[in-house]
Amino acid sequence: DGGITQSPKYLFRKEGQNVTLSCEQNLNHDAMYWYRQDPGQGLRLIYYSQIVNDFQKGDIAEGYSVSREKKESFPLTVTSAQKNPTAFYLCASGTRKGDTQYFGPGTRLTVL
Amino acid sequence: SQKIEQNSEALNIQEGKTATLTCNYTNYSPAYLQWYRQDPGRGPVFLLLIRENEKEKRKERLKVTFDTTLKQSLFHITASQPADSATYLCALVDSGYALNFGKGTSLLVTP
Numbered sequence: 185d186g187g188i189t190q191s192p193k194y195l196f197r198k199e200g201q202n203v204t205l206s207c208e209q210n211l212n213h214d215a216m217y218w219y220r221q222d223p224g225q226g227l228r229l230i231y232y233s234q235i236v237n238d239f240q241k242g243d244i245a246e247g248y249s250v251s252r253e254k255k256e257s258f259p260l261t262v263t264s265a266q267k268n269p270t271a272f273y274l275c276a277s278g279t280r281k282g283d284t285q286y287f288g289p290g291t292r293l294t295v296l
Numbered sequence: 297s298q299k300i301e302q303n304s305e306a307l308n309i310q311e312g313k314t315a316t317l318t319c320n321y322t323n324y325s326p327a328y329l330q331w332y333r334q335d336p337g338r339g340p341v342f343l344l345l346i347r348e349n350e351k352e353k354r355k356e357r358l359k360v361t362f363d364t365t366l367k368q369s370l371f372h373i374t375a376s377q378p379a380d381s382a383t384y385l386c387a388l389v390d391s392g393y394a395l396n397f398g399k400g401t402s403l404l405v406t407p
Contacts, residue, residue: 226385232394274339289338290339
């Protein structure tokens with residue numbers, strides 16, 4: 185099956201803890217993205233990567249970190265520096281920046 | 297600043313009617329515009345892309361228009377069905393080639 189997967193679907197975290205969200209794609213896409221979505225809000229770009237070992241900050245990168253060691257994988261770490269991390273996180277991939285994006289099923293993160 | 301505006305109020309229509317959703321934008325000069333569908337608790341799914349030199353694009357019961365003079369796109373679903381109920385997002389590429397999404401319009405089709 186071709187597609188983009190995210191895990192876990194639901195994640196609970198205590199305040200002060202770092203947590204890593206997984207994103208994997210087997211679509212052979214160069215570009216990958218992380219978005220955050222809050223209730224009733226649009227998608228806000230956190231980080232994106234156009235090639236392996238390279239990534240750029242989006243509009244709301246503070247308190248987040250990423251890595252792109254493999255073309256297929258783009259994990260997102262939500263650090264304790266993120267003040268309001270409870271949200272729905274979406275990963276996407278595309279052939280190149282600005283092109284049609286293919287989204288994963290999302291991870292809902294709740295900070296207790 | 298760049299803005300993408302979609303109706304924040306939900307659109308309620310009866311099954312069989314045509315649903316029309318609006319996307320207005322400011323301070324963009326987009327080469328193309330995209331529409332996505334998002335169901336609750338799921339990731340958006342790409343529906344249609346329309347280029348600046350295309351006035352209209354169709355896919356089955358879906359039709360998109362793109363008026364770069366009015367800075368507006370209209371998204372139509374003809375013969376709507378309850379299964380069409382979802383949130384519909386429009387997206388534009390900004391000057392840095394990042395894809396920016398509107399907040400979406402919720403559509404509810406009742407039998």
